[in-house]
Amino acid sequence: MRIAVIGPGAVGGTLAAWLALAHDVTLCARTAFDRLEVETPEQALVASPAVLTDPAAAAPVDWVLVTTKTYDAAGAAAWLAGLVGPDTRVAVLQNGVEHVERFSPYLPADRITPAVVDIPAERTAPGVIRQRRMGWIKVPAGQAGDAFVALFAHTPIEVATTDDFTTVAWSKLALNCAGAVNALTLKPAGVAHRDDIAAIMKDLVAECVAVGRAEGASLSDDLPQQVVAGYRAGPADGINSLHADRLAGRPMEIDARNGVIIRKGAAHGIATPVNALVVALLEAAGR
Ligand SMILES: NC(=O)C1=CN([C@@H]2O[C@H](COP(=O)(O)OP(=O)(O)OC[C@H]3O[C@@H](n4cnc5c(N)ncnc54)[C@H](OP(=O)(O)O)[C@@H]3O)[C@@H](O)[C@H]2O)C=CC1
């Protein structure tokens, strides 16, 4: 298969290195680099796929994987005119719950495959990435979902379809909304071992659960406890991607990961004061 990855950063670079073992991969990058070096939990992957930096040089492929940050959607979309032919499918692999809405201005919604990714990865330089855990990706059940899963058949990454994408996406958002605390405190995952920080994380997640349920997700009552337990069980030095953005002085996905809980909460008449507090603090800190 011919696959183009728009945004070969931590997630995109990791997936591109795995996909390049079996497919013809092109990287659509903002910052040029020569080769991908990904330290995975199983092996070191080195690949030298074609790297384009000019959307005018893009040609149609079978699959486009969009792995930019949510706030770079407009820049990512500039690649689509060249990459998308009549049979091209486009997967959006980003955090949050608004994958399809975000790219609907640029593509018919039925061409978009939203994907929830749980693959912790950190980029130390352009093309140089550490994949912390093999992780998983989930896409909605259906023809496009099956075709997406097949792309990864040769990899150890758990890629599967789900009949309840809404629940999968909101469950992942529950994990991500708590990660705002790491970006605020500039402390890696281990800060969740503090009971006062764990309590804030649980409050963030509890609001996410209330709004997610109103949006149709099936979320268990103990999700806040599960999220904190997950942070505590993982590597204490893990840096989530929101935290990585703040450390690097980049914009942050605050709106896609916490702001969305406030916005959708307001639409359902659900109060989300803890997420509002965190969004205000991070927005102020990030400027
Ligand atoms: N990192 C993680 O562990 C995880 C991240 N996610 C989610 O995955 C998504 C991607 O995150 P992550 O991989 O961390 O992000 P990164 O910041 O590591 O990578 C994003 C990449 O997009 C590139 N980019 C930005 N604009 C353009 C453009 N116009 N054209 C081409 N490339 C562009 C950036 O280029 P440049 O090199 O110039 O910055 C960068 O390489 C996010 O939604 C995140 O929340 C989900 C699960 C885990």
Ligand SMILES: CC(C)(CO)C(=O)C(=O)O
């Ligand atoms: C929670 C985590 C680390 C795992 O996939 C993530 O989604 C991120 O860093 O954005």
